[in-house]
Amino acid sequence: MKNGKFGEYGGQYVAETVMSSLKELEKAYEHYKNDAAFKAELKDLLDNYAGRPSGLYYAAKMTADLGGAKIYLKREDLNHTGSHKINNVLGQALLAKKMGKARVIAETGAGQHGVASATAAALLGLKCEVFMGKEDTERQALNVFRMEMLGAKVHPVTSGTMTLKDAVNETLREWASRLDDTHYIVGSVVGPHPFPVMVRDFQKIIGEEIKAQMLEAEGKLPDVVIACVGGGSNAIGAFYDFIEDKEVRLIACEAAGHGVDTPKHAATMTNGTVGILHGMKTYFCQDVYGQITPVHSISAGLDYPGIGPEHAYLSDTHRAEYVPVTDDEAVEAFNYLSRTEGIIPAIESAHAIAYARKIAGALGADKTIVINLSGRGDKDVASIARYMGVKIDE
Amino acid sequence: MNRIAEAFKGKKALIAFLMGGDPDICTTEKLIIAMAEAGVDIFEIGIPFSDPAADGPVIQAASVRALEKGCTADDLLNMVQRVREKISTPIVFLTYANSIFAYGKERFMERCRDCGVDGVVVPDIPHEERGELSDACEKFGITQIALVAPTSEERVEKIARNAEGFIYCVSTLGVTGIRDEIRTNITATISKVRNVSQIPCAVGFGISTPEQARDMASVSDGAIIGSAIVKIIGEYGAESVEPVRQYISRVRSEMDVIQK
Numbered sequence: 299m300k301n302g303k304f305g306e307y308g309g310q311y312v313a314e315t316v317m318s319s320l321k322e323l324e325k326a327y328e329h330y331k332n333d334a335a336f337k338a339e340l341k342d343l344l345d346n347y348a349g350r351p352s353g354l355y356y357a358a359k360m361t362a363d364l365g366g367a368k369i370y371l372k373r374e375d376l377n378h379t380g381s382h383k384i385n386n387v388l389g390q391a392l393l394a395k396k397m398g399k400a401r402v403i404a405e406t407g408a409g410q411h412g413v414a415s416a417t418a419a420a421l422l423g424l425k426c427e428v429f430m431g432k433e434d435t436e437r438q439a440l441n442v443f444r445m446e447m448l449g450a451k452v453h454p455v456t457s458g459t460m461t462l463k464d465a466v467n468e469t470l471r472e473w474a475s476r477l478d479d480t481h482y483i484v485g486s487v488v489g490p491h492p493f494p495v496m497v498r499d500f501q502k503i504i505g506e507e508i509k510a511q512m513l514e515a516e517g518k519l520p521d522v523v524i525a526c527v528g529g530g531s532n533a534i535g536a537f538y539d540f541i542e543d544k545e546v547r548l549i550a551c552e553a554a555g556h557g558v559d560t561p562k563h564a565a566t567m568t569n570g571t572v573g574i575l576h577g578m579k580t581y582f583c584q585d586v587y588g589q590i591t592p593v594h595s596i597s598a599g600l601d602y603p604g605i606g607p608e609h610a611y612l613s614d615t616h617r618a619e620y621v622p623v624t625d626d627e628a629v630e631a632f633n634y635l636s637r638t639e640g641i642i643p644a645i646e647s648a649h650a651i652a653y654a655r656k657i658a659g660a661l662g663a664d665k666t667i668v669i670n671l672s673g674r675g676d677k678d679v680a681s682i683a684r685y686m687g688v689k690i691d692e
Numbered sequence: 693m694n695r696i697a698e699a700f701k702g703k704k705a706l707i708a709f710l711m712g713g714d715p716d717i718c719t720t721e722k723l724i725i726a727m728a729e730a731g732v733d734i735f736e737i738g739i740p741f742s743d744p745a746a747d748g749p750v751i752q753a754a755s756v757r758a759l760e761k762g763c764t765a766d767d768l769l770n771m772v773q774r775v776r777e778k779i780s781t782p783i784v785f786l787t788y789a790n791s792i793f794a795y796g797k798e799r800f801m802e803r804c805r806d807c808g809v810d811g812v813v814v815p816d817i818p819h820e821e822r823g824e825l826s827d828a829c830e831k832f833g834i835t836q837i838a839l840v841a842p843t844s845e846e847r848v849e850k851i852a853r854n855a856e857g858f859i860y861c862v863s864t865l866g867v868t869g870i871r872d873e874i875r876t877n878i879t880a881t882i883s884k885v886r887n888v889s890q891i892p893c894a895v896g897f898g899i900s901t902p903e904q905a906r907d908m909a910s911v912s913d914g915a916i917i918g919s920a921i922v923k924i925i926g927e928y929g930a931e932s933v934e935p936v937r938q939y940i941s942r943v944r945s946e947m948d949v950i951q952k
Contacts, residue, residue, distance in 0.1 A: 475866030588794025
């Protein structure tokens with residue numbers, strides 16, 4: 299990490315107007331991350347409010363069924379608000395409060411990060427406004443209502459493709475117009491420095507817990523850690539503590555939608571090229587003139603045309619593998635985990651389950667795979683029903 | 693002396709933005725010629741981009757219109773090359789970093805030089821990332837214009853020290869767009885620039901009436917008008933050449949009231 303960059307990726311490609319706020323944030327974060335009182339307060343919130351540590355569950359039936367490596371599930375789905383998003387949001391909301399910001403804003407795709415932000419804001423007494431693509435507010439109407447119940451104001455975004463990337467654009471615009479009292483809670487390891495570093499630091503607890511839990515359960519490190527990747531916060535959270543443990547394979551599953559050979563996918567590392575957007579240099583799905591191309595995934599959380607800059611670096615340096623998983627494979631895995639283990643995974647996390655199913659059988663019984671189960675699937679039940687052509691009354 | 697420096701000689705510079713390819717390339721070309729005749733000193737031509745995060749609704753809409761017509765950076769480079777046969781007014785591209793990056797930085801700047809583009813304003817390249825483009829710009833003699841904002845404070849001097857062409861002084865927080873009133877203390881920002889440099893300072897963001905342009909130019913070296921022009925083009929489309937010419941004439945005469 300040098301000048302906010304991982305190799306050539308990352309940086310601060312933003313309007314001059316917000317540079318002073320990024321500097322202010324960087325300074326505050328550098329201070330508080332080593333501040334004992336801040337760390338204690340955050341730990342208390344994570345342990346007693348979010349429910350950490352999350353469990354590491356040995357999936358015996360899935361292991362037996364796949365007939366290869368032992369499968370463990372890291373249960374981020376059991377966190378308060380139902381996903382890993384709360385880890386980051388509590389950290390950033392607490393930091394915002396320490397910085398004297400009375401208001402937080404956030405972008406959201408499916409609504410998980412928006413709900414987590416609204417939750418943390420309610421808890422810490424901050425005003426919260428969430429920007430969400432109009433198309434997503436319709437697809438995820440329940441989450442819009444949930445955010446409103448928590449006291450947040452939701453702004454439907456009607457620019458561009460009316461999805462997550464446009465919600466990010468709109469949140470950036472809002473931030474540039476009101477910097478004094480407002481902190482932008484970026485939801486993933488994306489955006490300008492220091493966000494990718496800060497969000498990763500708030501999420502790395504996932505991998506630290508996996509390591510300790512695996513040493514206790516198996517007396518050794520896992521052979522493989524698998525996570526889904528959109529922007530990449532749950533993946534980097536699971537991977538980070540293992541980066542120096544070169545013997546541990548790190549696999550990130552990106553959304554291949556209808557397939558990487560079709561235009562309907564969000565497989566940034568498989569099909570993207572290096573570009574600059576949302577404050578960072580990294581891989582994006584784009585055309586030859588640099589116009590960002592519409593992406594598709596059944597999972598709103600992975601439906602993003604970019605990827606965190608640290609992932610771009612981990613891919614280039616071959617430390618982590620980035621593999622595509624299609625909508626069909628994810629839905630199959632969604633149903634598989636529900637029936638095999640009685641756990642309904644988030645459709646995002648189902649991408650990681652799907653890839654584990656592909657490789658577990660070929661690995662020996664002495665090998666172990668940890669799948670980061672980043673979220674629970676309650677939010678997806680209606681859209682899976684639609685996908686399967688089942689009519690239900692929501 | 694290069695064309696940009698020349699534009700600030702003996703008068704307040706009227707700098708006009710329009711989105712390239714809105715409503716179509718042919719109209720953009722006619723607009724440029726008419727606006728040059730009406731007294732524009734420097735053109736900023738926007739390269740339409742899918743994700744213009746520094747722009748307000750008016751310019752976002754223009755970007756969408758231009759992209760729907762299929763306008764590309766190549767179309768705009770070729771258009772500038774044609775316009776160059778008729779006018780010598782300096783032309784800079786106002787473009788997001790990704791349009792240059794995707795084109796290839798060196799190839800883009802080389803084409804700019806060959807087609808007669810004088811400089812680039814890149815709103816998502818702040819001082820810290822200036823190095824991203826500076827080598828390519830220097831190699832092909834393309835001026836890289838820097839922006840300062842009301843929040844820049846102690847950053848202003850650092851930015852001004854390395855600045856070339858002119859400094860784009862952003863008048864207000866937020867994104868591009870029309871504003872009723874501009875409250876920021878521009879004079880304070882400009883005096884910070886003057887501590888380290890005599891480079892011309894032009895004020896942009898929010899200026900729409902001829903009076904606002906005059907007022908902003910009176911405390912600086914020039915006024916930048918964007919959304920107000922784009923709004924007329926949005927309204928009149930291919931018929932916008934005359935209304936825009938008239939608007940520019942009014943701004944020009946109001947600005948000429950000020951003696952430099």
